[in-house]
Amino acid sequence: IKEDFEIIDKNQIPNTTELKNEEKEKTEEARWSAPILSLAKKASENLALSYGNALKSASLVGFISKPVSNDSTAKTSARYHTMEERANLMNMMKLSIKILIQSALSLGRTLDSDFPPLQQFFVVLEHCLKHGLKVKKTFIGQNKSFFGPLELVEKLCPEASDIATSVKNLPELKTAVGRGRAWLYLALMQKKLADYLKVLLDHKHLLSEFYEPDALMMEEEGAVIVGLLVGLNVIDANLCLKGEDLDSQVGVIDFSLYLKETQDSDGKQDGGITAVLDQKHYVEELNRHLSCTVADLQNKIDCLEKTNSKLQEELAAATDRIGSLQEEQQQLKQQNELIRERSEKSVEVTKEDTKVELDTYKQSRQGLDEMYSDVWKQLKEEKKIRLELEKELELQIGMKTEMEIAMKLLEKDTHEKQDTLVALRQQLEEVKAINLQMFHKSQNAECSLQQKTEAIFSFEGRTNEMLSSMKQMEERLQHAEKARQAAEERCNKVKQELAGRLDTCRQQMSQLDSKCSTLEKELKSEKEQRQTLQRELHQEKDATSLLKTELQQMEGLKKELRKLQDEKQQLEKVCEEQEQALQEMGLHLSQSKLKMEDIKEVNKALKGHTWLKDDEATHCKQCEKEFSISRRKHHCRNCGDIFCNTCSSNELALPSYPKPVRVCDTCHTLLLQRCSSNSS
DSSP: OOOOOOOOOGGGSOOHHHHHHHHHHTHHHHHHHHHHHHHHHHHHHHHHHHHHHHHHHHHHHHSOOOOOOHHHHHHHHHHHHHHHHHHHHHHHHHHHHHHHHHHHHHHTSOBOTTOHHHHHHHHHHHHHHHTTBOOEEOSSOEEOOTHHHHHHHHHHOGGGHHHHHHHHHOTTOOSHHHHHHHHHHHHHHTTOHHHHHHHHHHTHHHHTTTBOTTSTTTSHHHHHHHHHHGGGGGOOBOOOOTTOOOSSOOOOOOGGGGOOOOOOHHHHHHTHHHHHHHHHHHHHHHHHHHHHHHHHHHHHHHHHHHHHHHHHHHHHHHHHHHHHHHHHHHHHHHHHHHHHHHHHHHHHHHHHHHHHHHHHHHHHHHHHHHHHHHHHHHHHHHHHHHHHHHHHHHHOTTOHHHHHHHHHHHHHHHHHHHHHHHHHHHHHHHHHHHHHHHHHHHHHHHHHOGGGHHHHHHHHHHHHHHHHHHHHHHHHHHHHHHHHHHHHHHHHHHTTTTGGGHHHHHHHHHHHHHHHHHHHHHHHHHHHHHHHHHHHHHHHHHHHHHHHHHHHHHHHHHHHHHHHHHHHHHHHHHHHHHHHHHHHHHHHHHHHHHHHHHHHHHHHHHHTOOOOOTTTOOBOTTTOOBOOSSSOOEEOTTTOOEEOTGGGOEEEEOTTOSSEEEEOHHHHHHHHHHHHHHHO
């Protein structure tokens, strides 16, 4: 990238005679300008001393003659050309700043935008910012503007937001070049141009998007120019942006302002006091900047310590709460285990009880079946007896008179038998109702205990069989009644024949009465057994209801456990986030401490260390060997003393230098110890 300076025509350049006349007329101005020149020289020397040796070493390393190819020679020539451009631009910047300060102090008033040295200063600064800019391709064409890197200042330094908003709100500015020029005007009026450019240089990884690696702003010359711009804080400028055409201005450097001879020695002697005062003001302003930065860092450290203490208290409270929750969780687990053991024991007990009850129920069912079989056999015997009686009645028709008395007795007996039959029917209906109740209760018991289902189904089948057998018994009884009615009709005919056999019938009736009494007793015992079974079923229902309530309580406890686990997970997340925040706060604190120590080192370097001249040292300070052509002199960038190459071969990054620089062995060990203590 090449940047050519435009030169005014020769006719416009003044002759030597005119320059001499102007010098005679401006002898008074020379007296004022002499101390300012000395101040600018000393400031530039103090800020450029640290970079001069680095530039020399870079030039020596880059330009030693070696057997290289044509490509390497072309690269070295291009590099040499860019270095020359950077050196020329830096020299022009020094001259423009020097003449601007000189002319401003000679006038003793605020500067306007029409002041020529100020205009030339902005032109030279624009050329410095344009050096090494990357060309951005768009749909319209190629764009090359220095306003892009200046926009980064708003993000890095929030104080510059007012400048950015005011530049964007100006309706007269239509190009990026005009906006960049307006931004420079406003920064100079705020006396913060050097601070904003220093912020940009501290973030070179962001500038690499806009500048080439060999650009002036990416190299050490940019830091030198920023140091020179600090002297402009002495100047007061009042620049009006309205009405000026900043978009179409041509950046031409007028070299006529810089073609002046050096001032007389008398003026230097007269202005020595003013130079010392100016230096004092300059150093005070630097100290003011450093004190402001130190106060800001101390405020930040206090805020971080307060937040750190708060976070530690919150973390302690959270750990206590987590411990209490863990204890509650252990207690709940123990309670759950006890409840499970109790429920398992109760379930086993209920299973055993149900087995015993089923066995008793089966035995009672077998007894009832046997009873029904006995009744059936008795009915068959009665039928046989009736048949025999009919046969005897057919044979004994002649005994009517005696049979009337016997028939009355028989009628009484038959009425009694009918009453007994009605009672038996009622008892059978009660048995049916009890069986239905047992069937419904067995259906309810199926929901609570699944193991009883098979037995209950078998019981239902048996009850159905019993019902069918009972229906058959009723049908047979109806047939018997019909036969009895027929027998009564026949008995009316055969009353006389039955007189002889009444005694036998009476005996048989007494036997039947005894059997009926036994049947009634057995039915009463069965009723009592049914009542006991019903009570046991009620007890089982109560036990199942208790088990259900315990199961519901278990489900509620499970839900509470899940909630507690969720709360525990949330608390663990909060603890992890707080730990991460504490780690980040610790990193910020360590970084701020490192910055404080770097600032202290810079202050110590500004106060204590002195830069030895090459003529003052003839021997190495560490090994005390004499310097020669083979053993060359090297400055330590930390203490400023002169050492040989072997005693100063180490390199470290210092706070006052953007890149690693040469350091002696003693300073290297001290700095490493300090860094290790800071990191620990």
